[in-house]
Amino acid sequence: MSRTFLGMPTTAPKGVGHLRGAEPFPAAARRALSDAQLRRNLGHATATIRAKSGAVVAEVPDWEQLRAAGSAIKADAMARLPELLEQLEQRVTDAGGVVHWAADANEANAIVVDLVRATGSDRVIKVKSMVTQEIGLNEALEAAGIAPVETDLAELIVQLGEDRPSHILVPAIHRNRAEIREIFLRAMPGVDPGLTDEPAVLAAAARRFLRQTFLSTPVAVSGANFAVAETGTLAVVESEGNGRMCLTLPRTLITVMGVEKVVPTWRDLEVFLQLLPRASTGERMNPYTSMWTGVSPGDGPQEFHLVLLDNGRSAVLADEVGRQALHCIRCSACLNVCPVYERTGGHAYGSVYPGPIGAVLSPQLTGVADNASLPYASSLCGACYDACPVKINIPELLVHLRDQAPHPRGESAAMAAAAYAMDHPALYAAAQRATRLSRLTGRRGRGLPPPLSGWTADRDLPEPPAQTFRQWWASR
Amino acid sequence: MTTREIILARLRAALAPAPAPVEAPREYRRDAPVDLDRLVDRLTDYRAHVHRVAEPAVADTVAAILPAGATVVVPPALPPAWLPATVTARSDDDLDHTTIAAADGVITAAAVAIADTGTVILDGSPDQGRRVLSLLPDLHICVIRTAQVVANVPQALSRLTPHRPLTWISGPSATSDIELNRVEGVHGPRTLHLILLP
Ligand code: SF4
Numbered sequence: 001m002s003r004t005f006l007g008m009p010t011t012a013p014k015g016v017g018h019l020r021g022a023e024p025f026p027a028a029a030r031r032a033l034s035d036a037q038l039r040r041n042l043g044h045a046t047a048t049i050r051a052k053s054g055a056v057v058a059e060v061p062d063w064e065q066l067r068a069a070g071s072a073i074k075a076d077a078m079a080r081l082p083e084l085l086e087q088l089e090q091r092v093t094d095a096g097g098v099v100h101w102a103a104d105a106n107e108a109n110a111i112v113v114d115l116v117r118a119t120g121s122d123r124v125i126k127v128k129s130m131v132t133q134e135i136g137l138n139e140a141l142e143a144a145g146i147a148p149v150e151t152d153l154a155e156l157i158v159q160l161g162e163d164r165p166s167h168i169l170v171p172a173i174h175r176n177r178a179e180i181r182e183i184f185l186r187a188m189p190g191v192d193p194g195l196t197d198e199p200a201v202l203a204a205a206a207r208r209f210l211r212q213t214f215l216s217t218p219v220a221v222s223g224a225n226f227a228v229a230e231t232g233t234l235a236v237v238e239s240e241g242n243g244r245m246c247l248t249l250p251r252t253l254i255t256v257m258g259v260e261k262v263v264p265t266w267r268d269l270e271v272f273l274q275l276l277p278r279a280s281t282g283e284r285m286n287p288y289t290s291m292w293t294g295v296s297p298g299d300g301p302q303e304f305h306l307v308l309l310d311n312g313r314s315a316v317l318a319d320e321v322g323r324q325a326l327h328c329i330r331c332s333a334c335l336n337v338c339p340v341y342e343r344t345g346g347h348a349y350g351s352v353y354p355g356p357i358g359a360v361l362s363p364q365l366t367g368v369a370d371n372a373s374l375p376y377a378s379s380l381c382g383a384c385y386d387a388c389p390v391k392i393n394i395p396e397l398l399v400h401l402r403d404q405a406p407h408p409r410g411e412s413a414a415m416a417a418a419a420y421a422m423d424h425p426a427l428y429a430a431a432q433r434a435t436r437l438s439r440l441t442g443r444r445g446r447g448l449p450p451p452l453s454g455w456t457a458d459r460d461l462p463e464p465p466a467q468t469f470r471q472w473w474a475s476r
Numbered sequence: 477m478t479t480r481e482i483i484l485a486r487l488r489a490a491l492a493p494a495p496a497p498v499e500a501p502r503e504y505r506r507d508a509p510v511d512l513d514r515l516v517d518r519l520t521d522y523r524a525h526v527h528r529v530a531e532p533a534v535a536d537t538v539a540a541i542l543p544a545g546a547t548v549v550v551p552p553a554l555p556p557a558w559l560p561a562t563v564t565a566r567s568d569d570d571l572d573h574t575t576i577a578a579a580d581g582v583i584t585a586a587a588v589a590i591a592d593t594g595t596v597i598l599d600g601s602p603d604q605g606r607r608v609l610s611l612l613p614d615l616h617i618c619v620i621r622t623a624q625v626v627a628n629v630p631q632a633l634s635r636l637t638p639h640r641p642l643t644w645i646s647g648p649s650a651t652s653d654i655e656l657n658r659v660e661g662v663h664g665p666r667t668l669h670l671i672l673l674p
Contacts, residue, residue, distance in 0.1 A: 006477055007485030045656045052656075065504040072500035079495040082487045095639065101480040153662060154653035170653055177654055199654040203662045210663065215573050231638040241611065241649040241664025248607045249573060259487070266638050270630040271504070273644075277593075281652050284518060285593035288664060289644035290607075296641045298570075299606040314486035320495075
């Protein structure tokens with residue numbers, strides 16, 4: 001590659017990380033739609049979180065003012081990204097940290113592997129971070145003979161279950177308590193065979209299992225929710241205390257963050273720390289938030305490395321309409337209100353970023369050609385826009401990306417129609433009735449009537465559940 | 477070109493022509509009266525235990541929480557008068573992690589508390605100690621004065637020093653990872669007591 005091109009905005013490379021699914025959305029969604037247990041788990045979980053979040057958002061009289069501020073602060077940060085990153089680098093360095101720059105997933109993985117090797121440890125403890133999943137860091141560490149231990153309960157469930165995350169905030173949202181118990185009994189060394197499926201008992205099992213690992217591992221890897229350019233302060237928002245363990249106990253801390261996580265000033269945190277917990281877990285405040293600036297002598301890690309990652313973000317930034325996807329604070333509210341996500345779950349989106357934000361972020365990070373079906377994985381109902389605490393106009397972005405998607409015409413129209421139908425019970429019910437009818441009359445195939453037939457012409461429609469979508473919708 | 481220069485060049489190229497500057501509107505609440513009952517309500521909602529007592533009663537309150545003979549770890553400048561004779565206190569003179577983890581509890585002061593969200597914030601001052609101190613024991617007793625309580629998050633940030641290691645605590649350790657219900661007690665202290673002084 002010539003020097004001129006090196007400095008041009010670039011999408012995330014192929015062959016590393018988890019931004020591209022193995023199959024297009026419709027094929028993956030079809031399988032998910034036929035998994036009744038998955039849909040029950042998702043329906044239950046998203047209904048719970050919508051109710052909780054709705055209640056704590058409603059008690060904030062200035063919610064709209066906070067959203068407006070959050071949106072504008074992020075727009076300001078993106079407009080000044082290069083200078084803010086240089087400022088952040090300076091402040092972190094002044095405070096005793098070391099800043100590394102990684103153009104893509106391969107570079108970031110190599111940096112982290114080298115840093116871990118330098119500690120002499122063959123194990124790292126990890127606090128849940130979307131970005132390290134995005135770059136496939138665990139695979140890179142394993143290939144180098146280093147064992148990554150996920151310490152977030154949901155990540156642990158995913159790791160022990162040899163599964164993939166399906167939600168930004170609750171990666172094991174597709175698992176219910178009985179399934180989690182089975183995974184622990186099968187894969188957690190030393191687990192009490194009398195383990196019940198009480199959530200508190202399951203949590204206590206994770207506490208016992210990880211305690212010694214926390215105390216004996218000299219290096220941790222984290223992501224960051226926010227990085228303050230003005231002060232060099234990093235913030236991690238969490239619930240369980242595994243984040244505090246990782247950020248406090250080891251001698252060496254390595255934090256990997258996408259460049260878009262920077263905010264200009266200390267004061268900006270007052271906006272995001274009000275928006276994030278209420279929009280994400282539906283709490284007034286999450287149990288723990290840790291903030292640190294470089295190294296604090298005598299307290300916590302005495303070696304701190306910050307890895308600043310591009311991996312396609314410069315390409316997103318280059319699109320004037322698309323760049324608002326970089327405002328995302330990963331609260332997952334848009335997933336929880338999305339009728340398509342609720343039906344298909346996160347795996348169908350292929351990328352580590354599922355749901356409405358994934359449908360607009362993943363194709364931009366990889367280039368639309370590599371995730372061409374995702375901009376159609378939506379009904380454009382607008383619920384995501386209303387729920388987003390930083391007011392990302394996801395429907396606008398979807399339409400914008402559809403214009404760029406080199407997608408077979410028939411399929412794109414049909415996918416959009418299918419997604420639309422998922423959001424319009426009467427239409428979906430009619431389609432499902434027609435499907436059942438076609439099965440009863442013994443006709444070949446399980447296709448949908450037009451205009452949805454384009455989607456199903458070359459593939460079977462999911463097995464219609466005993467209960468139609470509409471009955472199920474009404475009974476939630 | 478170094479990677480650093482490449483990334484910065486990419487981002488500059490992505491932003492050309494330079495976008496118009498953005499001024500964030502800050503019309504959200506900042507000024508608000510402190511409501512102590514709200515703080516207590518929020519903390520109780522998280523299943524933290526709240527005790528409102530006068531300062532001379534702190535030691536008795538601690539004695540009622542911890543069984544006689546319990547061992548606690550404390551930061552170096554914790555007021556000695558807060559410690560009852562019934563417990564053994566180990567002051568943190570660089571205690572190792574195993575010793576801290578083996579303690580029955582930890583007692584600290586705090587820097588700021590937020591009524592709106594039921595949050596206490598520790599900033600590593602000598603009466604609060606290293607972060608590990610309030611992390612490993614299974615029970616945390618935190619003593620806060622009314623003058624340290626603010627109404628909301630913006631007021632809290634303006635009182636904090638960014639360069640200190642900060643820990644925001646809103647209730648005991650919890651998880652929402654199993655069917656999205658909040659369950660208390662994973663890795664941090666599973667029991668949290670707040671002693672609120674006048
Ligand atoms: S797009 Fe908005 S609602 Fe969705 S995860 Fe990001 S911040 Fe939350």
